[in-house]
Amino acid sequence: MDEKTKIPAVCRVLVILLGILVSLFGLTLLVGGVRLLTLGGSAYFALMGAITLLAGVLLVLRRPLGALLFGGAFVATLVWSVVDAGLEFWPLVSRLVMPAVLAMLVALSWPVLRRSRGLPAGRGGYAVAALLLVGLLGTGAAAFQPRPVVAAAGTRPAVTPVAAGSEQRDWAHWGNTTAGTRFAALDQITLDNVDQLQVAWTARTGDVPESNGFGAEDQNTPLQIGDTLFLCTPHNRVIAVDADTGKQRWAFDPKATAPNWQRCRGLGYFDADLAPAPAPVAGVASPTAPALCRKRILMTSIDARLFALDAATGAPCPDFGSNGVVDLKQGMGEIKPGFFTITAAPLVAGELIVVGGRVADNIEVNEPSGVVRAFNVRTGALAWVWDLSRETPDVPLDPSVEYTRATPNVWTSMAYDAQLGLVYLPTGNTTPDQWAGQRTPQDDKYSSAVVALDVATGKERWVYQTVHHDLWDYDLPAQPTLTDVPDGKGGTLPALLQVTKAGQVFMLNRQTGQPIAAVQDIPAPQGKAQGERYSPTQRLSVGLPQIGAQTLTESDMWGATPIDQMLCRIQFKQFRYDGMFTPPGEDLALQWPGSLGGMNWGSASVDPTTGYLFVNDMRLGLWTKLIPRAQMTSGDGGVEMGAASQTGTPYGSLRDRFLSKLGIPCQKPPFGTMSAINLATRQLVWQVPVGTVQDTGPLGIRMHLPIPVGMPTLGGSLATQSGLLFFAGTQDFYLRAYDSRSGKEVWKARLPVGSQGTPITYVSPTTGRQYVVISAGGARQSPDRGDYVIAYALPSK
Template sequence: MTDTEQQARARRWPLVALGALTLLMGAFLAVGGGWLAMLGGSWYFVLAGIALLASGFLVVRGNPAGAWLFALVLLATAFWALADVGLRFWPLVSRLMALGVLGLLMALAYPALVRASGGKPGKGAYGVAVLLLAALVAAGGYAFVPAPVVAARNPGQPATPVAPGSAQKDWLHWGNTTAGSRFAALEQITRANVGQLQVAWTAHTGDIPQSTGSGAEDQNTPLQVGDTVYVCTAYGRVLALDADTGAERWKFDPQAKAPNWQRCRGLGYFDQDAEAPVATAQPAAACRQRLFLPTLDARLIAIDARTGQPCADFGTNGTVDLSVGMGEIPFGWYQQTSTPLVAGRLVVVGGRVADNWSVDEPPGVVRAFDAVTGQLAWAWDSGNPAITKLPPEGQTYTRGSPNVWAAMSYDAKLGLVYLPTGNATPDFWGAHRTPEEEKYSSSIVALDAATGRVRWHFQTTHHDLWDFDLPSQPLLVDVPNAQGGTDPALVQTTKQGEIFMLNRETGVPLAEVQEKPVPQGNLPGERYAPTQPFSVGMPSIGNTTLVESDMWGATPFDQLLCRIQFKGMRSEGVYTPPGLDHALQMPGSLGGMNWGSVSVDPTTSTMFVNDMRLGLANYMIPREKMPKNASGIEMGAVPQAGTPYGAMRQRFLSQLGIPCQAPPFGTMSAIDLKSRQLLWQVPVGTVQDTGPLGIKMHLPIPIGMPTLGPSLATQSGLVFFAGTQDYYLRAFDSASGKEVWKARLPVGSQGGPMTYVSPKSGRQYVLVTAGGARQSPDRGDYVIAYALPPAAR
């Protein structure tokens, strides 16, 4: 071979490589696009694939026509993308970025193609390359720019000053108050100085939640009473910390065990002196102030808030056994994961039930105990309302009845306890459910706090076959009305992205609710609700019915696979019923909105809602085809023993592990409770600590990731939030949604930020626990307090 031939071959191999790359892309799009077209989907992919095959073949041959044909594909793709998704940035990136990069390479290679064909190249191709490079750089840069989904209507709204004497003194309940406000009337930390927040102290619980296998997660919102902060860990250990230093004062270990789902979201607090004050001269009595710890193994323990010792006068040596009256409880099938509700002198508990093992699950009974003695005050058994305390000898509370696993609320003035209920087990088959179980399933139930009897109830999902149990604490807030006064409202968020606003005294909707027809299923023996309630008077969040053009991917390849997956499923909206075929449930059973609940600024009537947008591919499995090892604690096959079918739940994700629908996958929204309009909505979370196939991208791209955890609102105009998949505590301007501060956490957090002013130092702290974000292997045992430097106060 001569030197000239060697030089010619050396010049040709980049063209062969570029042509081969184009051929591979074309082959993938042509084959996958053909499959999609046969399913009734878009013809773009198969046509583009065929054109790219031809382009790649010509490029390999050294024919400049290959580059021209590619240019036509790129131009046609741009027009198709605009017609398919409009000017939405992230959907356009999915459709154009990969082809744009290949187009840049093609433009740079064009002169070589011309020379290979015997021609003399000009410089026009380099101009095209510069334009493409500029477009790619601009798109890459814009990807890092936060952009609201809904721009703020009144971004300059001032914060309401805290009136003298009305500043918050303590954070006494999981949601700060029994109304679940997660609002602090404090203003030392403001929009103007929040950027100066720094770590004031860090404590370690010594209890790192292990996510592998058991699924333990830190989801705690600490309490603060006076100069002490109280924290519970995923395994139920309780620590008392100095509010100014984080120094440990005492620790209590309940020695609780569970095979899975280990978490302690919050403690209850009861001050007996507030209920029945004692003479000031009397020595401090044991357990006048007590904490209530719900355990993983179905116990309720009262702990002296001063010493960390069990309160001997409560139950049996400080413990009430919650398994009494429940019947058989297999290990891990019944436990306490949410905070007990302290309602006056009562402490009220529900319980988490391992939903989908069997129709013979532990009962969903709700019970109230005397906060001092531990005596059972009343029981509410939705399956058998005649049982008001312990079941008669030889009987149990109703097995498999709807339970209450999320936090409850209490209105002392009305004397009502509000329960967000689940559905009767199992979740995805309901033909066996009794009328009593159906009546209170997936509902808000208002009980008389004194008797435990139902005053009213409102159902948010009829005959729930989707695991649309109510996951969040009802918010109790007075909202302005058209007459210039206020209405006593209850606001309930749901997994399906609906927000219901009811009169909390009567249960009558304050915001319009319409019964709308929904799709019907065809499984033999099952029945289906013909309509479902839609809260049309309030904004819906993240629950629009998906169409093929909503499919997304980091590249055209996983977007195409998502389109194929989508076209192979039934997708009929929020209430697509499960069947033997694959059905798309969007949002899925994680939400929408979940257990973290909402926060509110009552001074501006603004509510803050975070959500996740994760779909599920569901299908039913005939009993004879069920795998023997099915468990499906969260995802996978669930047995549903006692019914004709098991069920399968799979995340609606691309092959890269990315949600198949277009971003954002999680947002924070502000809603005006007076006008009932969406004020702003912003994506929350970046791919800093996650990415395709679970690989951290280390890029602060604000795409908006699924959120899980509570927010905190302050009267100074700030919203704090940590429940993202990246490792940050953030502060948002409550009027605009603009991120005004963030602090890097050592690991992710699902904890609820809370805030307090120390009675000793006068410093306002923002406190959060960080034990690890869901879907992340990084775990820790951190309690971190932030405060302004002394000079900034």
């Protein structure tokens, strides 16, 4: 009986095909591994590639030695993986799953290989294949299990019931309060009944933010005053809806336009009946209080206007500015289309409205001013300005006076402490971001800093800088969080918590600006760009946990398979990387965390009953490169990634996300987390991955699998006194609730599209029901868009 009779042709063909597959895998690893070796990287891939290639050739020749060789290489891979990555689940998945699949197929071919040599088939190959199959199935099941980065331990604080009469009445500011706490003293919805939440109503705004991530986005956090919710849309439509039904009461359309960056993150609110009457002025008759606009909604628009609307009707307030509108372009000089937009909610600080503005990034020098202005909330009259180039505030009454151009701006939301009379500004930096040789001493003093101003005058009280001479777009993106923290002596200190794109959490005394938690000055890497200067040191907040800011190593590189992991390792070794604050240069440099964060504009939330601060982050590195002006052929800037002109400097720039060929971040998961920090002990209580690949995946292809790998987050969280933490700013389409004491997910609801909004909660004064409301217009990287505002509540009694 000849060999062809003993072995079916299909078996011979399958073994040959398997050998070809193994050979190609080995050849890819060998070629890439040699490249990695020349860059000073790991020798594993080249060695594994050579052995696997030889094993594949032997399999094509149907030699049993090929299977033994590959089996030995797999065992060596298992050992290397544990040594290289430890026992972390996702790093081991990247290193072992694909080789295990191939090893299982090779084991199944063992009987055919033996019979090809005239040997008994035996059953050992089937046993090994079965063992590997069990391991793969177990790994697949484990991939769906939540896996905290830091598990909650020890005794958890008890839930404190809301005292009678201290329940929250309204959500009257973007962060609920001017302190930016995003905390609600409500406890109708609890850990015990949150699983009963259901959709109570859905409203549609009619403004669908169709964009690719750099145009229109729905990032709105509604306001709730009494029985009415106030919404704003990406094109600045303001809509009032019934708090119990979502039925529209009125709508106002300012016809706002901008070529890019259309979004409205929130509104302001002022109630003249709750505010003290303005102080009388000698010799001037007190004005008669108008019947209209006793309660008013304030909005800044993408085309740089400030509106005051009657909260009852939506009509512009005739006593404010020019028929309800103040032109924020006044005094700004030339503004090219898209160069000055306002997306953050205005800060209502007593009798004043304080506004900053977003200046286009990286297009050119001499862009519009980053001036901060305060207007009278009743009249719209300019009260004070803070021009960052001047030592003292300047009130330009002469229309010919223009604010200093190209100063650091305040594009995100500000905070206000009424008791101290201070407004807190988180500043950006003078554009462009990656070459700053033209910046003035005043620019360098105020960029990427928290600045405290006297609310009455605009005069500076203190300034604390988080990044010196910022070359990384590490501007402060988030509203400061104001809360009191233990002083270790039985009392408290007035604290300001500032999260940053660099993954830092600074705790400052909000009265003095001095650090409460330790800050360390570290030596900073130096660069060689023409005409640039570099700060010799940078600041790290070492007294509080740093979120996703560890120094990367080659072993931190990741991929869905060993091949794209190897390619990420090659990229990593090609970069110049000296840890955090690696400066841009004419070569490829790695920036980690990237300019998207770390933390971003969603800001933190805090539960004052437990002293827990809640911080969500994204973990996306960037690669950057400065392009000498003579070689710069394209790119305007003003967007987050790609080529940017930086006209007026010696360089243009190029930057993009540090991703694998499959479009997956190159470093190991999680790519986004939620963290709880105990502000008394200043320790991380828990940290969990946030988001799944349900609605995204490699190459942007949806995996439709709820694998909790942890995805980049964008939006804010909501803490309640009942021990819940709500969050929706993930890449999958869910609103989630977590146990705020442990980080355990206790409920989630499927949204029609993703969300970048911050949830709010309130109790209706009409029905007594507590609602949780979220705006859902689409996740940042998702093509699916909508115009939904959805309210959840417990079943009605």
